[in-house]
Amino acid sequence: MLTGAFSLWQASLEFVAVAVGGVAIGFLMGRLFVFIHRFLGDAFIEVLTTLLVPYVAYIFAESLHVSGVLAVVAAGLVRGRYSPEIVSAEMRIIARSVWNLLVFLLSTLIFILIGVQLSGIVARLTDYTVGSSFSTARS
Numbered sequence: 001m002l003t004g005a006f007s008l009w010q011a012s013l014e015f016v017a018v019a020v021g022g023v024a025i026g027f028l029m030g031r032l033f034v035f036i037h038r039f040l041g042d043a044f045i046e047v048l049t050t051l052l053v054p055y056v057a058y059i060f061a062e063s064l065h066v067s068g069v070l071a072v073v074a075a076g077l078v079r080g081r082y083s084p085e086i087v088s089a090e091m092r093i094i095a096r097s098v099w100n101l102l103v104f105l106l107s108t109l110i111f112i113l114i115g116v117q118l119s120g121i122v123a124r125l126t127d128y129t130v131g132s133s134f135s136t137a138r139s
Helices: 008-037 043-063 068-086 089-125 130-138
Strands: none
Touching: 008 043, 008 068, 043 068, 043 089
16 A cells, blocks of 8 residues: 555455465364363353354454454354254253343343434434425435
């Protein structure tokens, strides 16, 4: 950018390197998770580990300047592939409850943030009338 020169070849190679690096990191993190998961005996620790792995994969990939999003996706796919072998029935029940709670909390947070923003938006709308809105739209 600073030199004013753009190389499509160099940009393409960098894009491929970032993408492949992210997938590789995610694959390795997923395999590491599967290896560690086999030694966990407590269902609560298993659930906490499943919540931790995407964040660790993302942060590790971003620290290496590769795609964190692709790392998370790859780690999730690897974990999903081995899930029937390593996940107990008790862990599935607890994980379902934890995910339902997280979805509820995130939905609540979204509506709270919308409500906080809505009061400011409505306050700014008092400067406009319905008639001015229609006349502006027709112009």
